[in-house]
Amino acid sequence: MTAAARAAIALIPLALVAIIRIAAAAEPPTAPPGGTCVECHAGLGGELAKPVEAFTRDVHSQRGLGCTACHGGDPTSPDQEVAMSRAKGFRGAPALRDVPTLCGGCHADVVFMKRYAPNLPTDQLARYVTSRHATELARGNPRAAVCSSCHQAHGIVSTRDARSPVYPTRVASTCARCHARPGGQGPVERWERSVHHAALVAGDLSAPTCPRCHGSHGAAPPGVESVPAVCGQCHPRNMQLFRGSPHLSAFEAGSLSACGECHGHHDILHPDDAWVGVGKGAVCARCHAPDDPGGEAAAKLAADLGGATALLRNAEARVEAARERGMLMTDAQVALEDARQQIVQARTLVHAAYPRQVDEQTRQASVASRKALDLASRAFGEIRYRRTGLLVALVVILVTIVALLLQIRVVDARRRQANAGRR
């Protein structure tokens, strides 16, 4: 290799560094999205500076959109008269009634949104106009919710951001700002007593909050006819069974809320087997007398469920007792889990209101529970066998110890005699 070639090779890294530096230097500096608006308002202090502070963490600001996107004006002019002149399109703070269309101007524009957030839906405005909030806005209600009521005006963050007021763990308190009622009887307070709230608190972010049932942008109370569809989003099997049950036509005829009639609306509690039947606390008894065919069917359902559940509890207690005595009960626990699943399915089948189906399912649950009971009995037998074995082993060990102690006495006595003889 010639000296010239070696020099050329040595120059390659230098050239690369130079190219990178030149490329980096060629990048034009990005202007702050707020321009002169931010510069002036930050210095004003008080209420006029607050939007600036909030806007720094705003998702729009982070994507390069400035104040003028909503407020108009000229962010390049340092002169307030020019920057905030009507001639430059300055709109100031939008009126409440204009907020949905202002936001929708971009968020309903499919082509525009593709540039910033292609996966974000663009039907929010279309849904909003169908909402109760939009109806109230059209009526001139000054407290009607618009986009900024829930998302904030200047500190808007992604709905997937835990700081967002519409994040699953925060959305209920956002709704409660308007929908709370004195005495803890508002829909949000009642929801807070529900099984859905408990699931959310336990860390299940998919647990239903207000928008899951009412819709977010198209928020409205679900009508009687759409309740099964709402609940059926998460409980499709229950909905399907209910729609095939004799209850459907009866509920429709009586304008009764399909799921809510038995489960309640916002304070939906964990269902209990005692709800089925015609006894005290049973929801079936609200419509059925014990001696009408529906009441008899309800009593049969309650008896089947009660029997299978009692057998399962008994099996669980026996298996646990064996486990506490140190037995490995994996097979029995699998059987118990099977029984639990069968009972869950039987409870789901209650929505079909056909006792035969529930009867069949609870029989399968009982078979699994009996298998667990049988395994527990065998474990107790094994415990007895082990303890008997231990007793035998201990007796053998004890006899050996006694024999050894006797031998020690003999050896000691001989030793003493020998020592005395020597003396």
Next chain:
Amino acid sequence: MRSARSAWRFLDDRLRLEPVVAFLREKEVPRHRLTWAYFFGGLSLFFLAVQVTTGILLLLYYRPTPEAAYESVEFVMTRVEFGWLVRSVHAWSANLMVLSVVVHMSSVYLMRSYGRPRDLTWWTGMLLLAATLGFGFSGYLLPWNTLAFFATRVGTDMVGKVPLVGGSLLRVLRGGEDVSGATLTRFFGLHAAVLPLLAFVLLGLHLLLVQRHNVHVPPSLREEARRRPGIPFLPDFTLRELVVWLIGLALLAALAAFRPWELGARADPFASAPAGIQPEWYFLFVFQTLKLLPARILGVEGELLGLAAFGAAAVLWFLAPVLDRASRRGEPSRTATVVGLAVLLYAAAMTLYAALAGRRS
């Protein structure tokens, strides 16, 4: 009888055993009011023998991978004939062995039997104690259950706090950044190959030294030992030792039958650590002390300072034969006794406190 005699002749011809037997027949164990303390060395040896036997049986089925470890132990406990007994005895014997070794060490310290020429015996004994704790720590992870997994994570975290080399040591021990399949393989290697080899060599040396120097009689008991005739090692002392071993065996059988060692739930590295997790009882006093220390002491991390203190204390304990000059001359030393009693009482009290705190949580 005749065949036994010919077998003995066969062995004696080749191994020249007669002088060894003669030595043992001549050997006497001093008789005084603390003679019972001499039995704990032998009892530790008995538990070690149980460990080796049951460990080999467990090796026939155990598979050291995260996918199969838990299931293989479960298989042993549910499907293998007397597998439950072997596993329970192995686990209980491990704990009883630690207890017996700790009692043995405490009695040796308090009788100040570590003075020259028994200093080497003390050091090999201390190393055997370290190996025993290593056996316990590495063996605890092997069933790959939740408690073992998180206790190992907490335990190895402590190693990571050592200044300068902590991070490297942690990675060597875990085989990565966190407790994983690599840790399991390493711990298994340590438990079933490295430590047994080390313990075998140390034990051989320890037993040889014990036979060479015989047991030590503290100055306060010398008069009594002189007055009373010694216990001939063969067969008098051996018979008594056998009784102690049988009591140990009975205890093991009772514990295995009445309190079988639990397997718990399979380890899930992605699950959160169970509340109130604690290490094995013999590490509790260290764990509880570190828990009680403030986050920072004089600008230094509290835990780090605690670990440094325990490290220094272990080194001083190890160096007892060097530091306690009176022991070399066979003279009594109130300081050594007070220090020993204080250390042992502190460890016992802290262990009890941690156990009660663990039960409450």
